Structures are given as structure tokens and as C-alpha cells.
Amino acid sequence: MDTAAGCDAAGLARIVFAGLSPLVVEEVTDEGEWILVRGRTTGQAVLCPDCGAATARVHGYHERTVSDVCVDARRVLLVVRMRRLVCPTYGCRLTFREQVPGVLERYQRRTMRLAGQVGAVARELAGRGAARLLSELGIRLSRHTTVRALLRVPVARLPVPRVLGVDDFALRRRHRYATVLIDAETRRRVDVLPDRSADTLEAWLREHPGVQVVCRDGSGAYAEAVRRALPDAVQVADRWHLWSNLGKAVTKEVAAHSACWAKASLPQDGPRAQTTLQRWHQIHDLLQQRVGLLECARRLNLSLNTVKRYARVPEPERLQRAPQYRPTLVDPYRDHLRQRRTDEPAVSVLRLFAEIKDQGYQGSVNLLYRYITQGRVEGDRPSISPRRLARLMLTHPDNLTDKQRTTRDDLTATCPEMIDLAELIRSFAGLLRPQDGNSERLDQWITATRAANLPCLHSLSRGLDQDRDAVHAAVTLPYHNGGTEGVNTKTKRIMRQMHGRAGFTLLRHRILLS
Template identity: 25%
Template sequence: MVRVCIDDFAFKKRYSYGTIMIDLDSHRIIDILDSRDKEPVIEWLRNYPNIEIVSRDGSQVYASAITEAHPRAVQISDRFHLLKNLSGAVEKYMFRLFPARVEIPATARTRTPEMQALLDTRNRAQRIRFARTKYEEGLTVNEIALLMHSSLTTVNKYLAMKEEDIPEDIDSARERQHKVAVSTREQKIAYVRKLFDEGCSLQEISRITGYVFNTIKRYLSEDGPSINGHYDNRRPGKLQSYESEILELRSKGLTYTEITEIIKKKGYTGTVDALRVFMQKEREHQKKCETKDSESKEYIPRKWMVQLIYKAIDHVKGITQEQYEEIIKKYPILGKAYEMLRNFHELMFSKNLDKLEPWMKDAEKLQIDEMNSYLAGLRKDLDAVKNSIIYTYSNGLAEGSVNKLKVIKRIMYGRNSFELLRSKLLLLESFHQIN
């Protein structure tokens, strides 16, 4: 009985691909093919009539080719790809539904009065109102000046100012641009929904509006947000590891230039302008946190929530257990998605087929589009999925062998034909020791 795994590899990514076959017992590469199309793969597989077990990924081309070439062969869907695709589906759902920072009730009041003052004084109007509020609370002019890092003359000027002379609190240019973008998108959503309510099909809506089908489906979805999912997304950069220190130093009254000099001694290589932009964004977040009932809010970056798909909470540094519980309380469906991921991982290694169908039914109840698409793929390849639970074989050997093939291909770059590549690879495999 011959047991093999089959996978594709790239000659030139996104343009041309080949196929590789590995013996699961000897761990040797059996052969490679310069195509991954169905007909050449069928013809190639028929050259190996004693194949009885085949491990593969979710490719329907390979599934169909194996079925036609070896109808009695046992096909096993690779567990890694099943878990990876499920995680990817949940990740796509989170990027579609959640903003770059998720608002939850504050789990801890950790800001000092100096830090709160720093974030409460975003512009001149806010500084004037802040000084007057603190004066009404009983603080002296000296105390307010120290808190705001302003001169006594400036604070006295703020306190003596008439109410009608206080300037209006205006949004920053970034906030104004964002509001215009949200308004525009809401109009697009309303127009698409209006066309759909009038009986237009997706094809007709696409023709009228010029939007692609995925955009139309997102606009028609009830849980589709009007805010772009990438808005306010904090990209990793030179400043990231110094952010908390910058806030603390700025709250003590240090200038941006002084702060830059301090953190440059610790390895920062960016500019002082980056600090100003960072502080502007932090003040905007503070403004979002303010509510009419004065309830304290905090924001959790979506990237930490995405990491919970792949890691336990103890290994995600940006989120605490208390914050996680607040997120799940606000978004119960997210907690169910996390639980479903854990259950599927246990199912894959349980050797218990009876758990698969109940898990799929529970997943369908979540009514997540990305999940339903994944489940449709599982049902289409159900026998191979069940075999992945029963058998221990996987495509790990194929992934490692493809890496070996890539190394050889790059060494021969610019002077190799496919036949030369195949001959060299198989020659090297002939010296491979059987495990």
C-alpha cells in the first residue's frame, strides 16, 4: 500500500504552478509535475496505480483528479489548512464588523490628573473650558497653571474671558475628513438598499452603481458598519514601543523636542513630527471616550482581538482578562466564535466523528457569512474532512519538500529548465535516508 501527500508549488507566484508528490512512509519526493491543472494531474497519477491513501489540501482540482484516477483511494484533507481557513474566516468577519479600535467600558481608572488634563486640552477652546472648570472645582490659579503647563498670565486670561468670547470647539482636519467619508458611505448604503427594496437584483445594482458584488452584499448586510474597518488602525512603527513613555513625559510638561531627545537615546530613530501626530490621535480618542453620562470608556485595538484567534489570552500582551470579559459581554457572538474555534481544534484531534455534525450545526446558528462559506466548503469535501479526523496523516511533508524544492530552484535561477530541476531534485532524493 502506497501512502502519499500531494501539493502545489509556484514556479512564478500568481502566474505558473507545479505539483509535487511525497511518499508519506519514506518521506521522499516521488515526482514533480509542471502543472496543477486537472487533466495533466490525472494522467500523472495514473502512472502510480498502487496509491491507496492521499493527503491533500482543500483544492477541488486535486480532489477531482484523485477521484478520477484512483476512485478507491482514501483522500485526507490536511488539518492545518482546515484550521487555518477557519481562523481566516473568523478574522475576515472581525475585520468586516469591528472598527480598528473597539470601545468598551473602562476596566481601570489608571490616568493621573496630569494625564487627564493633557488629554482634556485638545485645542484652545478646550483649554479655556478646562481652566474654568478646574477653577470652579476649587483649584487655585497656580495649581491650574501647573496642571496645564501654562503661565499664570494665560490662565488668568482664560478665567477673565467672557462666555461669548470663548471660541467654538472645532474638529481637527482628520476628524472632519472622517465625518465626510462616513456621511458619503452612509448615502451609498442607503442608495443600494433603496434599489434592492425596489426589486433590483445584485447584477442590476452593480450595473447602476458600478459597485462589485462583495461591496453590494456588505452594504445590504445588517451588521455592515458605515465606518471603514481600516480607519484609526494603528500601524506598527518606530514610535510604537515608546508610546506610553511619550504620554507620561508629555503630561509632565516636556516639549516634543525634549521628549524626542530622551527617546532617541533609547533607540528611537523617527522624527519629532511623529510625536505630534501621535498626541493628536490620542486626544481624539479621549474625545470619543467622553459620553453625556460621563461613563468612562477605553479602546481596545482590533489587532489584539484578532490575535486571540491564534493564541491563548495569556500570550496576547495587549489585552487583559478583564478587558476580554468586557468585550465578550458587549459582543456575545465574538465569544461564541472564539469558543467554536477552540472546539474545532479539539475536534480535529479527538478521533471522534460524532462531534463533527453537531459542531457544524452550531456554527451555522451564528449566521456569519464568512463562516457559512467555510461550512459550505466543508460539506463539499466532507469525506476527506472526516478522514482527517480518523487518520494521523497530514501535508506537513509536502510543505517541507516544497521549501527544499524552492532552495534548489533558486540556486539554479536563470539557467534551469523544468526537466533539469526535476532531474536534480530526484537525484538528491535518491540519497535521502529513509526515516
């Protein structure tokens, strides 16, 4: 019975400590808070690290104590009896200590598999977070030790990619920026540069020849670096940035034509709208009498910036803004509430609350009170803001509701410029699906934009013309910079974990390992 139990214990030890198979495990002792494992080397001949001669001549013995992976959430200490061997080659070193590849490394206090676990946790959580998690697993290390273990994790050196993605990210917003380089085809990190200057990127491209296609945003510094280092490389502008630039220009153009489309929507007639209209007339009456802006501010008891804002607007309709109301649970019952208050003006709020409660309303009575007192029941369709209208124009029609589509069509048909703007948006959206004929269609779009009376889009067309080759490649080739933007999103998570305490070296290491 004892012999069988002993065999089972020996077999269990071989299973639990299978990672120590290059050693001969002699004894496993339970010390309470930790487990002590004693072992020795196999006694085979070892090659000299200098001359490579095999030797088994022992000069002496010594013990080496290291930590191994935890068992049952308890520390494991490994005490290994090592040999000091004599080199047989005359003139070589006299003695040397044998090593155990795959288990122990020179000067290390942890086994290879324990170091791998520590590095894996530190790669995801870095300093304090990794130290706390490792402590729960039975591995007690300081945050400084986990950072050093992270920096010892090797970074795989990838071959120079054929398609390179380049983008910048903020180390300190509006002050310091860095550049991340990825393989745009496999989306694997290639390198991280400490700034976003043209000289730094040019030096990297010259040291790593082989790049044929570079995906970038509209940065002039990156374009100049690629032009100087790789004159034959194809530069591809990022399509997302092209659409984003169009969205900014459209928002400005919609705001400039607010006097046209604002008349198509029913104006606001609340107290705030009346005050705005009255103030606009007061300021413009004084300006027609050649009263200065500062004097207008003094007479009307307004700030100078407010007077300037009203003076810049030629018509009061442009000052209309949509109320900043968020969607509420009352919105689906607005028509019923309006009809009931029209038929019976004295109906109580509690009565209305009971009626819509029977129809499925799940909100509170206080929410209904606020909804009614804000005038959202009787109010007609509010005037839409320029940003909201621009968003409707830039959204795919299939993603709009029938009401949103009707609102967009009604407001864009108010003047010829808005009609031209809507048509240019539709034609530009078709260019964002790369195909062979898009190059000619892009030239036609730029020509049509310049012919239209849309000054804000003229500046966009000039920017596209200055970077014409990269834009043509963006609308005809399948490459894009989406993978680089995804890496930047993960980089922000890494920087939030590090809380700005670590330097660029550690940040670069974590980005390349992630």
C-alpha cells in the same frame, strides 16, 4: 637517504591517488599548472562485453587521457595505457577495449570520483553557480557542462509509498503549475508532474499501484483523480489548509460585525477621523436625497470608487482603521511621556529625551520628535483593524500578552455573534489534534455553525460537508501534508537559483535529487 625519500614519495603517491588503485601508477610529474599521472592496467584477463569469455590476448595498446580530482588546487591529468583485446569466441566481435570499473567509464573525460564531485556541486548550485565554485576548486567547466553533469546524476527509484503527499507549486504564478509527490511518512520525493490536472495525477496513480492514503489540500482536481484511480484509498485533507480557510472566514465575519466591536474601543478623534466622518455624512445625505453615485462623486469632487466604498458602509464606525505604526523604541516609555506632558504641557522634547535616556531609552531624539508629532503620546487606545482582531482571536491564548488577551475579550463580548464566533474558533482549534472522537465533534461543530448567525462561516461549513470524508480523516488520523509544503519551500529556493532559465526537466531532476 635518497632511497628513503623515494619510498616516502611512493607511499605518499599511493595515499594521494588511492582512488586509482585499480591502475598501476608508474609516474607522477609536476608540470607547473597541472600534475601529470601516468598509469596502466594490471594486465589481468578481461571478460568480453558480448559473450563473457575471458581473454588476455592483446591486439594493441592505446592511451586515454582523462581529468582526475585536483591536488593542491591544481588540475590532475591521468594518462592511462589501455589494451585492445581479442575475443576468443568464434563469431563474436573481433576486438574490444578493456574498461576500468570504478575509475573510468566509456566515452568519459573525467574519472568517476571527479564526476561525483562535479555532480554533487551541480546538484546544489546548478549552472553558473556551480561553474564558479568549481573554478575556485581548480575544475574549469562551463555552465552547460555542469548542467549536463547534473542531468547524468541518477535519480533513485523509490518504491510506491503507502502514504502519498500531493501538492502543487507555481512554475509561473497564475499561469502554470506543477505537482510534487512525496512519501508522507519518510518525506522523500517520489515524482514531479508537469501540471496539476486530474488526468495527469490519475494516470500516475494507475501506473504506480499500492498507494493506500493520499494527503492533499482542498483541490477538487486532486480529489477527483484519487477517486477515479483509487476508489478504496483514504483521502486526508491538510489541517493547515483547514485552519487557513477558517482564518479567512473569521476575518470576513469580524469585518462584517465591525459596527458592534468598534464601539467598544475609543474612537479616533484626529483630523483624518474627522474628515472620514464628515465625508460619510455628506455621501449618505446625498444618497437619502436619491442622488446617484456618479453625481455624488461629481458634487463632492471624489472618485467613484471612493463614493462606492463609503456608500457600502451603513455606519461610520466601520471605517475606522488602526494607524499603520510599527513598534518603536519609544513605546515602553509612552506612559511616562503622557504623564509628564499632562503635568507640564510646555516641557521640551530635549528634556523628555534626557529623562527617558536615564531610564534606558536607546533611540535617537529624532525618533522621539516623530513619535510626539504623530500624536502617539496623547492618543488613546486606537481602534483595532478587523484583520488584527481576527488574528488575536485565532492566536492561542498562551501566546498572547495580558493586554492583547484583555483587548480580545473586551471586543469579542460586544455582541452575541462575536461571542459565538470566539467559541466556534476555540472548538475548531481543538479538532486539529487528531484523536478518535473528533469525527463526532466535527459534525457537532458543523451543526452549531449552521445554527449561528455567521454567514461567512456557513460557506466554510458547506465546504467541509462536501469534503466530509477527507476532513474526518484529517481530524482522526495522524497523517498530514506538512512535508509536501516543506518540499515546496525548498523548490522555491531551487527556482530562484535557476532564475527561470532552465526547463521543467532540469527542475524536476533537481527536486528529486534535493
